[in-house]
Amino acid sequence: MPELAFSRRVMLSGIGAAGLSAALAGCGVPAAYVPEERRGGPDRSDRDRSVSFSNWPLYIDTDEEDEERRPTLEAFSERTGIEVVYTEEINDNDEFFGKVSPALMNRQETGHDLVVVSDWMAARFVHLGWAQKMDRSAQPNVAGNLDPQLRSPAFDEGRLHTVPWQSGITGIAYNRRALGREIKSVRDLWAPDLAGRVTLFSGLDESFALLMQGEGVDVTRWTESDFHRMCDRVEAMVRKRHVRRFTGNDYTSDLSRGDVLACQAYSGDAIQLRADNPDIEFVVPEEGGELWAESLLVPNLARHKANAEALIDHYYDPEVAAELAASVNYVCPVPAAREVLAGSDDRETAELAENPLVFPDDEMRGRLAVARDITSVERRAFARRWNGIVGL
Structure with a gap:
């Protein structure tokens, strides 16, 4: 997998987007929230057969001989006659939010029909009323094939405004040969023989859920006290180096x-x-791991909403989902794609069907949870506490 593809989940979130509403209110600016009935605009999909799609770099399949070609997008255009204007302009969640928020706040078009952002950022869009409700009657593949474990996150119950593009698991990687033992638990990270040889994610949204799970917390409904108890543990370990x-x-x-x-x-x-190194193991801890997603959403006043919904549904066809999964190697949000890969004549492709990091088995799924997001009210204080620990 290309190195740049690793960077999407590792941006330090800080206060940025989270404090926007509070900051605007404090300055006397009208509330940014947009009610459902005011999010749509004239849809030009019928007379303008195009759709603009903004994604992260290296997060889609490409042709092996020509990296400018994207076979699954080309197949969509050939089938529907809809031209996809595809850009890889999303390099950072907060940066992209800052780019489009002035238009959304002022109820103006952004020029984007479809975007992919991390779910913690998708939560911001949903809570601000900046993502349109999708027409599931026009998306039979999404309705029938979306992974049940990703169907109803706390920030978007029923997945009415968002659809996972790809998913993934936050767990623990370790060098078993060099360490000389297994790691089975988050608590194992604090063992004396790992002193000075452990790293954690700097981003609050990327790190908090797994660390809370290590404290025995149900991350689907964690509380403020759970957060601070986790921080107390991490701060103690940081101070001890x-x-x-x-x-x-x-x-x-x-x-x-x-x-x-x-x-x-x-x-x-x-x-x-x-x-690259078969001595490196990845483990979903006994206490559990975080199942996260980066999701597609249609911003307010998008000009080609119906075309965007059709493109989303295209990627929930198991054949298309399998082609994408074979390229990017993240957790596929379409379980039915597993059978497609298993039937491949290519041995490496067929082996992906048995990889629990692409298609988690029942045992692994039993230890995965989708964490509730940090609310805008919580974020300012929580980010201050977490960033203080990171800066020690």
């Missing part, structure tokens, strides 16, 4: 070089890490 440092994407380099022996990690990265 047990935690080597907090990382972004560079955790993969630390682990590969042997500078650290264990770290918070993402399942998508683990497939490439293991391909």
Whole structure:
């Protein structure tokens, strides 16, 4: 998997987008929330057979001989006659939010019909009323094939405004040979033989759920006291220099070089890490791991909403989902794609069907949870506490 693909979940979230509504209210600016009935605009889909789709870099299938070609997008255009204007302009959740928020706040078009953002950022859009409700009657593949475990996150019950693009797991990666033992639990990270050889994610949204699970918390309904209890544990370990440092994407380099022996990690990265070094293991801890997603949404006043909904539904066809999964190696949000991959004549492709990091088995799914998001009210104080620990 290309290295840039690792960076999507590792942006330090800070206060940024979360404090926007409070900051605007404090300045006397009208509330930014847009009620459902005012989110749509004239849909030009019938007379303008196009759709603009903004995604992260290296997060879609490409032709092996021509990386400018994207076979699944081309197949959609050939089938529907809809031209896809595809851009890879999303490099950071907060940066993109800052780019489109002035228009959305002022109830203006953004020029985007379909975007992919991390679910914690999708939650901001949903809570502000900046994402349109989709027409599921026009999306039979989504209705029938979306992974049940991803169907109803706390921030968007019933997935009315968002649809997962790809999913992933936050767990622990470690060098079993160098460490000389297994890691089975988040608590194992705090063992004396790992002092100074552990890294954690610097981003609040990326790190908090797994660490809370290590404290025995049900992350689907965690509380403020759960958060601070987790922070107390991490702060104590940081002050003891047990935690080597907090990382972004560079955790993969630390682990590969042997500078650290264990770290918070993402399942998508683990497939490439293991391909490069079979001594590296990825584990979903006994207490559980976080199942997260990066999701598609249609911003307010999008000009081609129906075309965007059709493109989303295209990617929930198991054949198309399988082609995408074989390229990006994240958790596929379409379980039915597993059978498609299993029937491939290509051995490596067929093996992906048995990889629990692409298609989690029942045992692994029993330890996965979709964490409730941090609310805008909570975020300012929580980010201050967490960033203070990261900066120690």
